[in-house]
Amino acid sequence: MLVEIDSGRVLGPLPAPAGALPVSEVVSAVPEIFGAQALLKHRLLGEMAVLSELLDLVLISPTRVHVLQRVPAEPARALVSVAGRENSVGWVVSEARSRLERT
């Protein structure tokens, strides 16, 4: 699902690949996940933050693999994917990257 990073607004679902899980819960956390470093920058009182702009993030739990990727040509947007853990993490990430390239 394509999401506006700052607001978490869904910009439009993409055709879901087989085995995909709902992403709405993850979508709600996108602004905070991608904006977390901004909080740290403020804490550094204007100094350059150690961690700059987040490009992509893979989150793994016993049941799911979540992949969040900033769209290279549109850095204000992110592609969010969720898949079951029965798939290999490598495959899930590879599929997510393929979808990003097609976005």
Added chain:
Amino acid sequence: MLSKIAVAGSIPPSIPVEASILNRVLEVLERVECLPADAVGALRFGSDGLVLVESRAVCWAAAPGMRPRLTQLLRHEHAPPLSKDQLREVYRQCKDDQIPLADALLAVGNLSPSALRTALFRHTAEAIAHLASNGTHFGGFVAQPSYRARFPFSTAEILAYLGARCDTVLAAAAAAELEVSLVPETSGWAFLRDAGMGAPVVVAARGGPPLPGAEMVEISLWVANLFDVTGVFDAGVHLASASFRGLRYVVAWRSAGTYFAAVCANRAGAARLVAGLEQKFRNAERVGVSV
């Protein structure tokens, strides 16, 4: 906050265990890390405190009132323990023959290089803690010729050693996990979210190149925030892999209540680290062990 003393057989530290001094320790270590990469010399604190630095590594540190401490540590590490007279003789030889103390101690016989390193490291780390605890006034940097130190210490391992005082058993387990998990060209550490300091406390550090202490703390804050946020939609998230603009790759995981973070040299290294950790978590799930 409860503190757990090291296992029997080791001598207690000469410093308080409270995590509250770690903020000031970070400030002292930052003075080391901010020096030019090729700087060699002494950071002076008050009239008797000093931290000898070469290439942003700490070669030695001393604080007021610590004069008998190295003797105590060396005697403890030596097998059998050196007598005070024997040690006094070693010091005299060093002074007369103008040879480094480390070389003289190793020549005595029953002190292994690792034991000597342990004694020198503990003294150095405790001295830095004393300087931080006392709030001794910083007196500037004095350039000096190369120390050619046999055992330079990174600021990361000093920070982790002092942080580990919060829970030495947990810290030892975390260090063991880092030893088996990290891949080459990766700097990793374990931290407690809040050991009474209001900020992450680094308790173990392995790999390299070592990161500055303040960076380790900042990345730890990011990791802690991340796991808080992911708890909203998937409380089981235990492993994360992130890439940042500027070719920075961070892998984070949590295991048995301890948090870990690692900075990898490249995406391939991060992928290898994740694969290894993923296998560990899967194995644990298979045997029904909670991680």
